[in-house]
Amino acid sequence: MNIRHLPLLSICILGTITASISHASEVDKWEMYAPVGFTDIGVYNGRLFITTSRTGIIIYDPASDEFQQLTKINSKLHSNFHSKLLVDSQNRLWVGTYDNGVAMLQNGNWTIYDTTTTPFRNGIWNIKEGLNGSIWFLKYNQVIEFQNDEWILHDSLLLNSPLDHFYDITFDSSGGIWVYGDSIYYIGDLMRYEYLLGQYNGSKWRIYTEHDLGHYFGHIKKIQYSGNKLWVLTYNYGVSTLEDSIWTQYSHYPDQVLLGPDYRDMILTSDSTCWVLCSSGFSYFDGYSWINYPFEEYDSTYANLDPYKIKVAENGVLYGFINSGFWRNSIFTFDTHNLEIKAPYFADHIYDSGIWAINFENANTTWVSTYNGLYSYTNGEWDVYKYNGYGQIRPNAIDHNGIVWIGTHYDGVHALDRSTSTWSHYTTETSELPADPIRAIAIDSQNRKWIGTWGGGFVIFDDEENTWEIFNTENSSLLDNDVTLIFIEEDETTWIGTYGGGISRIIQNEWTNYTTSNSLLPSNNIVAINQNPDGSMWVGTNGKGLIRIEGEEMTIFDKSNSGIPDDHVGGIAFDSEGKVWVSTYEGGIASFDGTNWNVFNTLNSPLSTDYIWCLNIDSDDTKWIGTWGGGLFLYNENGISEIDINEVQNHISKSISISNYPNPFNTTTTISFTIPSSGGTSIEVFDLRGKLVKTLLNKELRKGSYEIQFNADKLSSGIYICKISTQSSHIRHHNTRKLLLIK
DSSP, X not given: OOOOOOOTTOSOSSSXXXXXXXXXXXXXXEEEEOOOOXXXXXXXXXXXXXXXXXXXXXXXXXXXXXXXXXXXTTSSOSOSOEEEEEEOTTSOEEEEESSSOEEEEETTEEEEEOTTTSSOSSOOSEEEEOGGGOEEEEOBSOEEEEETTEEEEOHHHHHTSSOSEEEEEEEOTTSOEEEEEEEEEEETTEEEEEEEEEEEOSSOEEEEOHHHHTSOGGGEEEEEEETTEEEEEETTTEEXXXXXXXXXXXXXXXXXXXXXXXXXXXXXXXXXXXXXXXXXXXXXXXXXXXXXEEGGGTOGGGTTOOEEEEEXXXXXXXXXXXXXXXXXXXXXXXXXSOEEEESOBOOOSXXXXXXXXXXXXXXXXXXXXESSOEEEEETTEEEEEOOSSOSOEEEEEEOTTOOEEEEESSSOEEEEETTTTEEXXXXXXXXXXXXXXXXXXXXXXXXXXXXXXXXXXXXXXXTTTTEEEXXXXXXXXXXXXXXXXXXXXXXXXXXXXXXXXXXXXXXXXEEEEEOTTTSSOSOSBEEEEEEOTTSOEEEXXXXXXXXXXXXXXXXXEOTTTSOOSOSBEEEEEEOTTOOEEEEESSSOEEEEOSSOEEEEOTXXXXXXXXXXXXEEEOTTOOEEEEEBSSOEEEEOTTOSSOOOTTTOXXXXXXXXXXXXXXXXXXXXXXXXXXXXXXXXXXXXXXXXTSOEEEEEEEEEEOSEEEEEEEEOTTSOSEEEEEEEEEEETTEEEEEEEEEEEOO
């Protein structure tokens, strides 16, 4: 058996991978695609743990240079949305989630503290260790302490405080509590925030304002008390310290004591020593003075590295991660002598977590509309298409000529001709489109585009003849101009769903309307329509459940009379066995075989959210599940892909080697490289501004060593960066090489 290209998070990295399709494990049944989004970093038992906003935890072992990943799919983690982590003095790893409490790792075992067993109302924004080993958790208007296996809710601390929300907390040696937060006030009806630093001694508060430090508190990133000194990191103004009632400020302006600007993180390595990370490098305080380490001194290409967080290992090595730019989703190491970007890095297959629509062009290609982008998935490879407009991309459809049509939230219709890579744009100003918010697009047998708008009814557009035929409440039987769905049957019977006017069925220009007043339709707010292979129509409503229409008969399925988990049904699809699958806005997804309902949600599946916006099923019976905030999930009861147990390793092998000769070179050089595993491989050359100047390779390669010629006869003398990337399994490896061209 061959390995199919697997996405981020699709294989079990810890434990055995099942090779049998008929007995697929839960790991094999699920895949997930979502933005990575590193959020925090820590060193635990010699390994680096990196939390992500939607894709679990990444683990890096410096000794073996190997990566692992933990998610709800392949571990006992209860969430994929992770915010903060802390390694405490008892060698416990605490991981906070955005949505459901915390997880704690100790002696190889995870303990889950969620909203059902603790005072947590939802997620955690910050975790700090207090005196005597207590652990403190913050979430704006919640302060919770964990001590001696007991949870203590400090509501009184907030109620008696002049602050309304706590963002960070630290503790001095006398037991005093220091917090940074905000106080809400109003100017008329407008809410405003005043950012304050507070000290609480057990009986009263002392408040420090921005005037005490001489700069704006709203830019504070972190507070930490050590020894007899309070350290305050601000985003724009560097570091301020408070000792014996005296404030001292260290900044890049005006005295250039620190590197700057844009300060990202601060780590205290003792009572008097400190590392500070900013956008241009590191600054180290040795107890007496500051020493600066600019990124560009280690490599000119690192001048715009844009790192985000750092942690210090026991051996003094700094680890950190990068969340944007050329090195997005990479980690780095720094030991004052060397600054190294570690490969592999973790690739974003899609950059949005909100999925609006999923459409199948054929058995090999799927189109996904997201909050800010359009993506295609073909034979295991993702491509992103940037369109020449703005706004959320809602529906998508492929016409008979292979043109991709997309509707946007407020920017009309865009069409992509892939043969010429050109976009066409239709709005109320440039065409006869009746409204710019687009909610539905369908293609009929004549290749005409039926376009549903929000506020303008719908239009039938023949782009070959450039004719527009508009239907609205004034010139047709349409009952509402907010059109949400258009479904065209094989015999050209067309169903129009509206938000407020129920459903219209059009057969050879004859209209039949179904509303709450003339039928059993429970709601006029229609958000989903699809046809079962048996000919019945299924309709989803916003708040009144699911309807099956057979001829003129309607059957209603809602929470009161069935096992459907939620009455807001946003997506409907059918598998090869005839089961109906529905996505709901607050209850996950569910299948119905005519008798029994089977529900999948955050409690019993790897789904990271119960807010499911859309659902579709491909020819392999794989369910494509578009969530709101959690990315895209794929589910198949029989397993997503066939996996050869002999070709899969529990750990991801480490690196790509790359070299070139001669270097420096005049016009031509030979690039030699070795890839550790088979997969899609690309080699690109960039100038020092990050502009792509040449693509040397973009194809599937088997693992091994290769050579390729680079001819730079059309380039000017200078330094260029050669970047090699490979995609194997769910890890993308990369490495770079400086090329010096001298003519």
